[in-house]
Amino acid sequence: xxxxxxxxxxxxxxxTNNYINALPKNHLQKAVxxxxxGLFNEALKQIEIAKIKNPTNAQVFRLKALLHEANGDYNKxxxxxxxxxxxxxxxNLINEADIHLKNLEEY
Amino acid sequence: xxxxxxFPIIFVFLSCWNSPAVNTNYNFNEISQIKLNKIIDFNGHSxxxxxxxxxxxxxxxxxxxxxxxxxxxxxxxxxxxxxQKSVTLHCTITEYTDREIIVxxxxxxxxxxxxxxxxxxxxxxxxxxxxxxTTSTTTTNDGGSIHESGKVEYTQARVGIIIKIIxxxxxxxxxxxxxxxxxxxxxxxxxxxxxxxxxxISKLID
Numbered sequence: 001x002x003x004x005x006x007x008x009x010x011x012x013x014x015x016t017n018n019y020i021n022a023l024p025k026n027h028l029q030k031a032v033x034x035x036x037x038g039l040f041n042e043a044l045k046q047i048e049i050a051k052i053k054n055p056t057n058a059q060v061f062r063l064k065a066l067l068h069e070a071n072g073d074y075n076k077x078x079x080x081x082x083x084x085x086x087x088x089x090x091x092n093l094i095n096e097a098d099i100h101l102k103n104l105e106e107y
Numbered sequence: 108x109x110x111x112x113x114f115p116i117i118f119v120f121l122s123c124w125n126s127p128a129v130n131t132n133y134n135f136n137e138i139s140q141i142k143l144n145k146i147i148d149f150n151g152h153s154x155x156x157x158x159x160x161x162x163x164x165x166x167x168x169x170x171x172x173x174x175x176x177x178x179x180x181x182x183x184x185x186x187x188x189x190x191q192k193s194v195t196l197h198c199t200i201t202e203y204t205d206r207e208i209i210v211x212x213x214x215x216x217x218x219x220x221x222x223x224x225x226x227x228x229x230x231x232x233x234x235x236x237x238x239x240x241t242t243s244t245t246t247t248n249d250g251g252s253i254h255e256s257g258k259v260e261y262t263q264a265r266v267g268i269i270i271k272i273i274x275x276x277x278x279x280x281x282x283x284x285x286x287x288x289x290x291x292x293x294x295x296x297x298x299x300x301x302x303x304x305x306x307x308i309s310k311l312i313d
Contacts, residue, residue, distance in 0.1 A: 026213070026257070026259075028211060028213050028259045029259050032211075032259050032260075032261040035261065035291065036261065036262075040291075050213070053213070054213050057211070057212070057213060059209070059210075059211040059212070060211060060213070062209075063209075063211065063261070066263065066289075066290060066291050067291065069290060069291075070290065070291045070292060070295070096289065099287075099288065100288075103288070103299060103303055106306075
């Protein structure tokens with residue numbers, strides 16, 4: 001009986017540990033998890049916190065711009081694409097930002 | 108080649124590479140009807156052709172053109188009845204995915220901490236009038252650390268199309284353009300992709 005109890009406690013701890021490890025640890029991971037669930041506003045909140053530690057990360061601006069676009073906040077999306085362009089030297093990313101800006105300026 | 112000439116040539120090439128190819132001798136104002144050819148599905152995405160086709164038809168309707176669908180399954184966009192020329196619009200889907208992986212590298216920053224412990228004790232002397240107060244302070248300073256190794260992955264949608272306009276009588280390719288768009292949702296991304304392509308075509312025929 002004691003062995004059975006010990007085994008069940010150990011397996012419970014393993015399952016709990018796996019669950020805790022699977023949870024997003026930082027705000028960027030939380031933002032992506034929320035985005036994949038379709039919770040765009042929650043994703044934007046988490047990105048705003050993540051941006052404090054990554055203030056010049058162009059990919060963070062890019063994700064934020066895509067979320068604003070999905071939400072229909074076109075002016076905010078334009079601002080984020082502009083920020084994305086300012087913080088990168090990657091020509092592909094600049095080209096992508098230009099395509100989005102051209103589309104958004106028509107709204 | 109002279110390096111002074113090379114730079115302007117590269118600049119002109121890069122600034123124009125994404126613009127449509129147009130046959131400048133063709134009079135687009137004489138087009139009376141655009142026939143939209145059946146769009147073939149992108150590899151492994153059944154229904155993708157129909158989605159793009161419907162979006163193109165929808166965008167032409169939004170622009171105010173008469174759109175009709177006939178028995179053979181083709182869609183016709185009527186520009187006006189005065190002109191004689193008719194063209195066929197061929198569209199090929201080059202990309203259609205909602206599984207494009209994007210990596211965000213991020214900085215893990217431990218800003219460190221300063222811990223100060225103040226201990227105060229009051230000791231009494233034999234002489235009751237004098238009391239000695241002892242204060243000791245211990246400060247622990249942790250400098251923290253910065254790692255650049257973190258990354259987060261997410262998937263996004265990306266739709267790409269190539270559009271060709273061919274004159275029905277001469278078979279001449281008169282206009283061609285490739286376009287792509289990306290976003291979080293596949294349906295919206297394919298809609299924007301179609302919208303922006305139709306926008307360029309309507310500028311030609313208006």
